[in-house]
Amino acid sequence: MKEPFKILxxxxxxxxxxxxxxxxxxxxxxxxxxxxxxxxxxxxxxxxEEIGQLVTHRTxxxxxxxxLVLGDGVVTGYGTINGRMVYVFAQDFxxxxxxxxxxxxxxxxxxxxxxxxxGAPVIGLNDSGGxxxxxxxxxxxxxxxxxxxxVRASGVIPQIxxxxxxxxxxxxxxxxxxxxxxxxENSSYMFVTGPNVVKTVTxxxxxxxxxxxGLTHATKSGVTHLLAGNDLDCIEKIRKLLSYMxxxxxxxxxxxxxxxxxxxxxxxxxxxxxSSTQPYDMRDVVNGIVDYESFLEIHSGWAENIIVGFAxxxxxxxxxxxxxxxxxxxxxxxxSARKSxxxxxxxxxxxxxxxxLVDVPGFLPGTDQEWNGIITNGAKLxxxxxxxxxxxxxxxxxxxxxxxYDVMNSKHIGADMNYAWxxxxxxxxxxxxxxxxxxxxxxxxxxxxAAALAEKEAEYAEKxxxxxxxxxxxxxxxxxxxxxxxxxxxxxxxxxENKVDTLPKKKHGNIPL
Ligand code: HXC
Numbered sequence: 001m002k003e004p005f006k007i008l009x010x011x012x013x014x015x016x017x018x019x020x021x022x023x024x025x026x027x028x029x030x031x032x033x034x035x036x037x038x039x040x041x042x043x044x045x046x047x048x049e050e051i052g053q054l055v056t057h058r059t060x061x062x063x064x065x066x067x068l069v070l071g072d073g074v075v076t077g078y079g080t081i082n083g084r085m086v087y088v089f090a091q092d093f094x095x096x097x098x099x100x101x102x103x104x105x106x107x108x109x110x111x112x113x114x115x116x117x118x119g120a121p122v123i124g125l126n127d128s129g130g131x132x133x134x135x136x137x138x139x140x141x142x143x144x145x146x147x148x149x150x151v152r153a154s155g156v157i158p159q160i161x162x163x164x165x166x167x168x169x170x171x172x173x174x175x176x177x178x179x180x181x182x183x184x185e186n187s188s189y190m191f192v193t194g195p196n197v198v199k200t201v202t203x204x205x206x207x208x209x210x211x212x213x214g215l216t217h218a219t220k221s222g223v224t225h226l227l228a229g230n231d232l233d234c235i236e237k238i239r240k241l242l243s244y245m246x247x248x249x250x251x252x253x254x255x256x257x258x259x260x261x262x263x264x265x266x267x268x269x270x271x272x273x274x275s276s277t278q279p280y281d282m283r284d285v286v287n288g289i290v291d292y293e294s295f296l297e298i299h300s301g302w303a304e305n306i307i308v309g310f311a312x313x314x315x316x317x318x319x320x321x322x323x324x325x326x327x328x329x330x331x332x333x334x335x336s337a338r339k340s341x342x343x344x345x346x347x348x349x350x351x352x353x354x355x356x357l358v359d360v361p362g363f364l365p366g367t368d369q370e371w372n373g374i375i376t377n378g379a380k381l382x383x384x385x386x387x388x389x390x391x392x393x394x395x396x397x398x399x400x401x402x403x404x405y406d407v408m409n410s411k412h413i414g415a416d417m418n419y420a421w422x423x424x425x426x427x428x429x430x431x432x433x434x435x436x437x438x439x440x441x442x443x444x445x446x447x448x449x450a451a452a453l454a455e456k457e458a459e460y461a462e463k464x465x466x467x468x469x470x471x472x473x474x475x476x477x478x479x480x481x482x483x484x485x486x487x488x489x490x491x492x493x494x495x496x497e498n499k500v501d502t503l504p505k506k507k508h509g510n511i512p513l
Contacts (some may be wrong), residue, residue, distance in 0.1 A: 011070060014070050015053045018034065018035065018036070018092045018095050019069060019092065019096075027094055031186075031187055032093075032164065032165065032187055034092065034094065035092035035093070035094075036075055037231075038125050041231075041232060041235045042081065043086070043088065044079065044080045044083065047080040048077055049078055050075065050077040051076050051077045051107070051110065052071070052077075052107045053075075054071070055072050055103050055107055056069070056072055057103045057132070058102065058103060059102075059132075071092065072101055072104045072107070073092050073096050073098050073100075074089055074090065074092060074098070074100075074107050076111045077111070081238075081239050081242055082243060084120075084254075085118070085247070086123055087111045087120060088111070088122070088123045088125070089107065089111050089124050089125065090125035090127070091104075091125065091126055092127070093127045093128070093165050096129070097129030098126075098166075099128055099130060099131065099132040100128060100132055100171070101139055101142065102135060102138040102139060102141070104132070105139070106142070108124070109145050112153060115153070115157055116153050116156060119156075119251065120157060120247050121157055121245065122153065122157060122160070123160045123161075123162070123238060124161045124162070126161060126167050126174075126175060128165065128166060128167065129166055129168075130167075130171045131143065131169065131170070140170070143173075143174070147173055147177065150174055150177040154179075154349075155349040156249050157247070158242070158350060159180075160182070161175035161178045161180070161182070162181075162182040162235075163175060163182070163184070163189075164234060165187065165188055166189060168189070168190070168212075169193075172191070172192060179346055181217075181224045181225055181226075182228055182237055182238060183218065183226075183234075184227075184229075185213070186209065186214070187231075188214055189209060189213050189214075190212045190223060190224075194208065194211070195208055195211055215227065215301075218301045219301040219302055220302070222299060222303060222338070222339060225298045227301065241310075244310035244352065246350055246352075249350060251351070255316050255317070256291075256315035257315060258312075258314045258315030260314055263487040264484060264487060265289070265485065266483050268288040268485055268486075269481075269483050271284055271285060271288065271482060272423045272482075276398060279325040279326045280325055281324075281326050282322040282325060282326070285322065285357055286307070286309075286311065286322060288485070289311075290313050290318075290320075291312040291313060291314065291315065294312040295310075295311040295320070296310045299339050299343075302335065303333075303335035303336040305324050305327040305328040305329075305330055306322065306323055306324055306330075306340050307324050308320065308343040311355075313355070313489055313493055314493070316494075317352050317353075318493065319352045319353070319355070320354075320355050320357065321340045322358075322359075323358060328364065330360050330361065331364040331404075332360060332363050332364065332378060334369060334374050337374075337378045338377055338380060340381050340384075341380035341383070341384040341511075344385055344388055345387075348388040348389060352390060353390050353392070353393070354392045354409065355393050355489065356393070356395070357394075357397060358395065358398075358399075359396070359397045359398040360401065360408055361430065362401045362402040362403070362404050362429070363378060363403065363404060376512045379512040380513075382406070382407045382413065383512060385413050385415075387503065387511075389502065389503065391497070391499045392409055392415045393417045393489060393492050394415045394419065395418075395421070395489070396419070396420040397421050398425060399424075399425050399430075400424065401428070401429055402428055405426060411476075412475070414501075416496050417492045417495075419476065419480050419488060420467035420476045421467070421485075424466065424476075425464070425465035426466075426467055426470045427464040431458075431460040431464070432453075434464075435456040435460050436453065439453075442456070443456065467479050
């Protein structure tokens with residue numbers, strides 16, 4: 001009889017070998033790390049504790065009982081990232097293509113339940129051929145068990161999904177219900193139906209990469225929030241992303257040590273171009289306000305007319321939403337409203353204060369927008385801001401026109417502090433459009449209609465294209481010089497640190513989905 005310690009040692013070695021050396025080699029040849037290597041680089045060194053290493057599947061059909069692999073295609077456990085607890089699962093493509101069996105699903109569910117009970121994030125590293133075909137409905141049930149937990153955990157603990165290989169069919173819906181999806185360019189894909197089905201049904205020829213690769217989802221669909229160049233880059237991005245978040249909805253985000261100096265930023269002084277139709281990069285404003293190199297942009301390649309991301313101000317985590325004049329003049333449209341609404345709701349769920357930078361000429365007109373539901377989608381952003389109870393600070397850098405003024409975290413929908421630069425223009429619409437409507441008769445009857453329009457336009461602009469009327473009403477708390485913005489915002493977020501606000505008692509609201 002074998003000595004008990006020797007049995008254990010052999011079993012651990014067997015489990016660590018996963019699907020075997022040749023499959024590990026194949027994984028490396030594709031430029032991918034194995035599940036264990038991914039976990040090794042993700043977690044603080046030596047912190048990983050594995051759970052369920054010796055689990056095997058229970059299927060007997062198709063001779064599966066002769067193919068038992070310890071761990072059953074998923075490595076699960078817990079460890080720390082920058083000293084903070086996280087729960088993690090990594091699907092092992094070397095074992096039955098990382099496919100999800102009943103027991104594989106049970107292992108993931110166990111990790112999710114522990115994460116919920118103990119209030120720490122869950123990170124899923126997905127690399128799977130989907131439902132374990134040999135198991136039929138038991139595998140489908142396993143997926144549903146995970147989906148159910150994803151929803152229960154939503155808003156309670158941060159959930160992050162990295163798609164680092166195939167993710168097809170119904171399997172996409174677990175990542176889709178987590179807070180953030182990262183994908184690795186050229187080695188991962190997500191789609192509900194693959195290229196073959198697409199060809200049969202719609203006669204389109206499309207590759208897996210074009211249909212659902214990382215770049216596609218980072219630029220066309222918005223499914224992925226962050227795109228990584230390779231596995232290691234993806235893992236680095238997960239670690240960074242987590243650094244802005246609290247452990248759970250009752251925790252506060254971590255605060256880095258910071259000594260406040262004079263904090264003037266002269267580079268903000270000339271950021272607004274002389275003409276109000278000239279673009280500038282709102283990221284320059286962000287970088288002029290936040291702590292050095294602290295801005296992590298989310299969804300940077302999709303709906304680029306709005307920017308969202310995390311940053312720190314005097315060491316505090318904040319979420320940033322800003323119109324981007326460089327793209328479509330910063331208008332709000334269907335996708336930018338969806339993108340920012342979801343981000344606002346994440347920040348609000350996890351006690352991350354919001355900074356909103358406004359330069360918005362209004363909503364994008366057109367049949368495309370109306371028929372794709374700009375009404376419902378625009379309402380998402382309005383709803384998300386109105387519902388948010390975290391500290392909320394707004395800075396209007398230039399335009400705040402029409403309904404978009406209301407939507408972009410105005411005082412009226414619950415913002416705490418509203419600032420404007422002297423370059424702010426706050427009005428129902430731009431001077432030209434407004435003059436053409438309200439002075440139409442006078443302009444038509446004038447000897448020189450063009451000159452009359454120009455005169456009226458100037459008159460309107462003088463009256464309304466400034467921040468002072470709104471400030472006189474208290475809708476703007478203070479008009480500030482660009483160079484002192486960072487200083488003012490550091491103080492404002494410190495002042496709002498202990499904000500307490502609650503929503504009326506309800507089961508849940510009915511956001512216009
Ligand atoms: C069982 C699977 C498997 C699966 C792959 N394998 N997918 N075993 N169930 N779903 C096994 C293969 O048999 C193979 O075993 C090994 O994993 C590696 O697969 P390869 O095909 O050799 O790898 P590759 O060429 O890289 O192709 C990867 C792949 C392909 C594109 C993922 O394997 C594939 O198309 N798999 C089936 C995908 C699928 O249709 N899944 C069901 C989707 S529906 P050996 O022993 O030969 O190495 C679904 C519904 C979820 O998931 C519903 C939730 C509600």
